[in-house]
Amino acid sequence: MASIDISAVKKIYAGNVTAIHNLDLTIPDGELVVLVGPSGCGKSTLLRMIAGLETITEGTVSIDEQVVNKKEPAERDIAMVFQNYALYPHMSVRGNLEYGLKNRGTPRDEIDRRVAEAARILEIEPFLDRRPRQLSGGQRQRVAMGRAIVRKPKAFLFDEPLSNLDAKLRGQMRIEIKRLQRSLKTTSVYVTHDQLEAMTLADRLVVMNAGRIEQVGAPIELYERPATLFVAGFIGSPPMNLIEVDYLRGRGDDLKLPEGTDLCGVRPDTIQVADPGEPSVRLDATIELYEPIGGESHLHLRLEGSGQLIVAAVPARTAVVEGATIPLFVRIADLHPFNRDSGRRTD
Amino acid sequence: MQTKRTIFPNKVLPYLLLVPQLAVTLVFFIWPALQAVKSSFEREDPFGFKTTFVWFENYRRLFADPNYLGSLSKTAVFATSVTVLAMSVSLLLAVAVSRVLRTSRLYTTLLVWPYAVAPVVVGVLWWFMFNPTIGIAPYILRGFGVDWNHRVDGVDAMLLVVMAASWKQISYNFLFFVAGLQSIPQSLIEAAAIDGAGPFKRFWTIVFPLLSPTTFFLLIININYAMFDTFGIIDATTQGGPAQATNVLVYKVYSDGFLGLNIGSSSAQSVILMIVVIALTAVQFRYVERRVQY
Numbered sequence A: 001m002a003s004i005d006i007s008a009v010k011k012i013y014a015g016n017v018t019a020i021h022n023l024d025l026t027i028p029d030g031e032l033v034v035l036v037g038p039s040g041c042g043k044s045t046l047l048r049m050i051a052g053l054e055t056i057t058e059g060t061v062s063i064d065e066q067v068v069n070k071k072e073p074a075e076r077d078i079a080m081v082f083q084n085y086a087l088y089p090h091m092s093v094r095g096n097l098e099y100g101l102k103n104r105g106t107p108r109d110e111i112d113r114r115v116a117e118a119a120r121i122l123e124i125e126p127f128l129d130r131r132p133r134q135l136s137g138g139q140r141q142r143v144a145m146g147r148a149i150v151r152k153p154k155a156f157l158f159d160e161p162l163s164n165l166d167a168k169l170r171g172q173m174r175i176e177i178k179r180l181q182r183s184l185k186t187t188s189v190y191v192t193h194d195q196l197e198a199m200t201l202a203d204r205l206v207v208m209n210a211g212r213i214e215q216v217g218a219p220i221e222l223y224e225r226p227a228t229l230f231v232a233g234f235i236g237s238p239p240m241n242l243i244e245v246d247y248l249r250g251r252g253d254d255l256k257l258p259e260g261t262d263l264c265g266v267r268p269d270t271i272q273v274a275d276p277g278e279p280s281v282r283l284d285a286t287i288e289l290y291e292p293i294g295g296e297s298h299l300h301l302r303l304e305g306s307g308q309l310i311v312a313a314v315p316a317r318t319a320v321v322e323g324a325t326i327p328l329f330v331r332i333a334d335l336h337p338f339n340r341d342s343g344r345r346t347d
Numbered sequence B: 001m002q003t004k005r006t007i008f009p010n011k012v013l014p015y016l017l018l019v020p021q022l023a024v025t026l027v028f029f030i031w032p033a034l035q036a037v038k039s040s041f042e043r044e045d046p047f048g049f050k051t052t053f054v055w056f057e058n059y060r061r062l063f064a065d066p067n068y069l070g071s072l073s074k075t076a077v078f079a080t081s082v083t084v085l086a087m088s089v090s091l092l093l094a095v096a097v098s099r100v101l102r103t104s105r106l107y108t109t110l111l112v113w114p115y116a117v118a119p120v121v122v123g124v125l126w127w128f129m130f131n132p133t134i135g136i137a138p139y140i141l142r143g144f145g146v147d148w149n150h151r152v153d154g155v156d157a158m159l160l161v162v163m164a165a166s167w168k169q170i171s172y173n174f175l176f177f178v179a180g181l182q183s184i185p186q187s188l189i190e191a192a193a194i195d196g197a198g199p200f201k202r203f204w205t206i207v208f209p210l211l212s213p214t215t216f217f218l219l220i221i222n223i224n225y226a227m228f229d230t231f232g233i234i235d236a237t238t239q240g241g242p243a244q245a246t247n248v249l250v251y252k253v254y255s256d257g258f259l260g261l262n263i264g265s266s267s268a269q270s271v272i273l274m275i276v277v278i279a280l281t282a283v284q285f286r287y288v289e290r291r292v293q294y
């Protein structure tokens, strides 16, 4: 167990590609941090620098208060779960689990004990003597997890470990990973671009964009108070609507917004069809499309006047007709004020 | 294995298309092979006037002939040395090249060149370099106190043909090893590195086992090459000498048949060689085509 400190880290690949710009991040002992962001934003690069699979161009990475920049991956005492699992195809499941322990000269009885324990926790005992190719995707995933936990490393690093599984299995494994991490209390860094995975797994969520951190915080904090337009658009589904302040002024109650606000974010689920009886703005919009998705329904709306398209999430059985123009209400307290040029929140 | 089937509307056309290939095979391979089998059971008088059917007499004599048995053991030494040398050097080069990614294309191109050189030219090249009177290598070796003379010393001669034959085969092996190495996912190597295996351990516990299909394929190919495809090299360097020291089977077939004019014995020898090829090919089909191990 250990904390991980990333301090002023920069990564420039051959050919002058800057993948990470001056990044700082501290991961306290036992925490599960999720790195999320669009493809190519540098998540894997950051993870691989922690693992020692990629050199660090500038700055320092410390694990357990020791700078590890110059250390080989083996000396860092971390375990990594790869997207394609990277199981050794010519070894049995048992061989895969034992490999890291054998390399470290663990005594035989200790190896057997740890393998048995990991196999029990992950319920892979029946497959111990099979080869990886004789396993299903989900079973392989468990073996990959097993290989990480038998070593009892200082930290787990996950690079999109669930992205090769189908939706149902992904949900199960997600819960299992969370449970496992809770009980082992091993510091973990988890990379994904699946929002649901990010929101549910993270103790702390790190949103990255183009090699920089946009915002760090508890998932719910990021959802409720996105610090930048990027985070506002990235977290939440359907994404937040962004409406010009000029359009909102004069519609409904008096707007008192912080200095410099020119855009307002509106979460689809804060748009209401009935007047909430609190200070709110009133928007009139034409329903272009009505999408029932079960627990709620999505309305695709065109705002009167500006013609902007927005999305509202309303209770499932809201009685509306496509093509009708209806009044909509958003509480002023639910508006997220932003400045377009700086891309930042203004309150 | 899934095979693609093409349906020809015309029933005759597919056979017609096969005819040229079949004809070539028949005229240049099957027919001479059958001839060899036939004459291996015959004895011809020295002037070629009369042949008599002698059953297995030629084979019996062969296995009673100390020269042939000597040649058999020379062949074993030669084929093993060439295979081991050519494969280990090429594997070493392939591993080295796949480590330096940026210039690997250049190295690969350069390393493949020897394969384009005809066997006799390879032989002449090495003969020249190791020529005891004018060659550069003996001159340098003399500086180290080694007296090189493959015209007199059987061991030197064997070393020379082994080097020459391996040199030519290295490029071929190298290409296959490079391709084999590239097909091993990088993430496996990375996982092993995280699992605490150093470069050597990674190579022997991960890379080498995963390369085994390639290695096995090359093993068969190299044995085949050393046993049957090295005539030109031997002819250009040692001609089987000195004192039979490098008279391997494939060269002995030629020298007995064309120089010694003992067609019956030579044919029997080539039939034995054929049986070895067939056996090796069968092994190859059985294990390589069905993939090795994992």
Ligand SMILES: Nc1ncnc2c1ncn2[C@@H]1O[C@H](COP(=O)(O)OP(=O)(O)OP(=O)(O)O)[C@@H](O)[C@H]1O
Residues within 6 Å of the ligand: A013, A014, A015, A017, A018, A019, A037, A038, A039, A040, A041, A042, A043, A044, A045, A046, A193
């Ligand atoms: N070996 C490399 N050489 C040069 N550039 C690289 C290399 N690896 C990654 N990059 C570049 O660095 C940037 C970050 O890549 P990275 O793999 O970290 O993205 P990512 O966030 O993991 O994306 P994804 O979600 O698609 O996996 C990208 O622009 C990528 O093109």
Ligand SMILES: [Mg+2]
Residues within 6 Å of the ligand: A043, A044, A045
């Ligand atoms: Mg990635």
